[in-house]
Amino acid sequence: MIRGDGGRTIRAILDRICNKWTLLTVATLDAGALRFTELHQQIPGISQRMLTLTLRHLEHDGLVSRTAYAQVPPRVEYALTPTGKSLIPPALALAGWAIEHVPHIEANRALHQTPPE
Amino acid sequence: MIRGDGGRTIRAILDRICNKWTLLTVATLDAGALRFTELHQQIPGISQRMLTLTLRHLEHDGLVSRTAYAQVPPRVEYALTPTGKSLIPPALALAGWAIEHVPHIEANRALHQTPPE
DNA sequence: CGGGATCCAGCGCGATACTG
DNA sequence: CAGTATCGCGCTGGATCCCG
Numbered sequence: 001m002i003r004g005d006g007g008r009t010i011r012a013i014l015d016r017i018c019n020k021w022t023l024l025t026v027a028t029l030d031a032g033a034l035r036f037t038e039l040h041q042q043i044p045g046i047s048q049r050m051l052t053l054t055l056r057h058l059e060h061d062g063l064v065s066r067t068a069y070a071q072v073p074p075r076v077e078y079a080l081t082p083t084g085k086s087l088i089p090p091a092l093a094l095a096g097w098a099i100e101h102v103p104h105i106e107a108n109r110a111l112h113q114t115p116p117e
Numbered sequence: 118m119i120r121g122d123g124g125r126t127i128r129a130i131l132d133r134i135c136n137k138w139t140l141l142t143v144a145t146l147d148a149g150a151l152r153f154t155e156l157h158q159q160i161p162g163i164s165q166r167m168l169t170l171t172l173r174h175l176e177h178d179g180l181v182s183r184t185a186y187a188q189v190p191p192r193v194e195y196a197l198t199p200t201g202k203s204l205i206p207p208a209l210a211l212a213g214w215a216i217e218h219v220p221h222i223e224a225n226r227a228l229h230q231t232p233p234e
Numbered sequence: 235c236g237g238g239a240t241c242c243a244g245c246g247c248g249a250t251a252c253t254g
Numbered sequence: 255c256a257g258t259a260t261c262g263c264g265c266t267g268g269a270t271c272c273c274g
Contacts, residue, residue, distance in 0.1 A: 002144035002212045006161045010140055010208075013215035016222065018135035020267070023127055027119035036236050044123045047268050052237060062225035074235050074274085083218055090214040091127075093207040095119045098130035101200055105133065108179035137247075153256050164248050169257065191254085191255050 016061060021046055021054045023091055026080065029064060030088050033079035063087065133178060138163055138171045140208055143197065146181060147205050150196035180204065 002010050017023055021043065028034065028042050040051055055078055058064035063084035069075040080088075119127050134140050138160065145151070145159050157168055172195055175181035180201035186192040197205075 001209060001216075002147075003141060003160075007141045007144075009215050009219065010144065010212050011137075012219050013211060014135055014137070014140065016219075018131055020128075020131070023131065024120060024124045027124075027127065030119075040236095043120075048237075049239095049269085050267060053267090060226060061222040063222070068236090074237090076236060083221060086218065087214060090207070090210040092118060093210040094130060095127050097204060097207040098126050099118075101203060102126065102129050102133075104200060105178045105180070109177060157256095162248095165257075166249085166259095167247060170247090185256090191257085193256065 016057075017087065017091075019054075021050050022058065023087075025051070025054050025058065026063065026084055026087055027091065029078060029080045029084070033067075033077045036076055036078070039078065058084065133174075134204065134208075136171075138167050139175065142168070142171050142175065143180065143201055143204055144208065146195060146197045146201070150184075150194045153193055153195070156195065175201065 017026070024043055024046075025039065028039060034042065036051070036055075039055075040046065040048060043051065046054075055064060055066070059066050059078075062081055065079050065081050067077045067079070069077075134143070141160055141163075142156065145156060151159065153168070153172075156172075157163065157165065160168065163171075172181060172183070176183050176195075179198055182196050182198050184194045184196070186194075
């Protein structure tokens, strides 16, 4: 199924959600709508640029909705759309796998002692 | 769960398996052990270099085993380890999601008509 | 507060050529 | 057959400045 189309499909997701921040942003929004600054604070390492880009891509792909309130202090809220929420379970599956196996992987890595240089 | 650790876990998998070829290579090996050239042919767009690098990383992480036969025509076979195989179901879940939603996503993209410039 | 624009570093990745 | 070595480009992503 994964490579039935020569990898086009899997590549398509990877290109969309497997970049550095997308999945993390979606996961963060899973808890509920958040404002720009809140997101920026809840995703530790992200830069404001990448948050903006990520949100715009997600919005563009219909995974996240953007609601701007025309108030004096600008207030913009981001939330997951149904499609966005549907990403959570598979993402969780992957995360579950990671939690289970990453330690084993890192143990393996350590064994080989990849000389950093 | 995903971001319970600030994203470290999810980032860890992304860094390992979400690069351009890893998941695809694992998926290809799911069918059984393959030789270098066979892999190279079964993964359409991949270059020798990336196949080598990907396999070495996978081997390093304990997801793929490498068996070299010291024969006159060198013969090397790659196969998934149990850990590698365990990646298949979550990967399939993600692929399933993609197959279901990517069309919708692309429809959304088309709507917005991202001006290429 | 919520971003857009710009500059710059790193490296992911492909093409090519060479080796055992 | 199964790689390794080198080069170079393009994209990702961080830092910074600026604007409504």
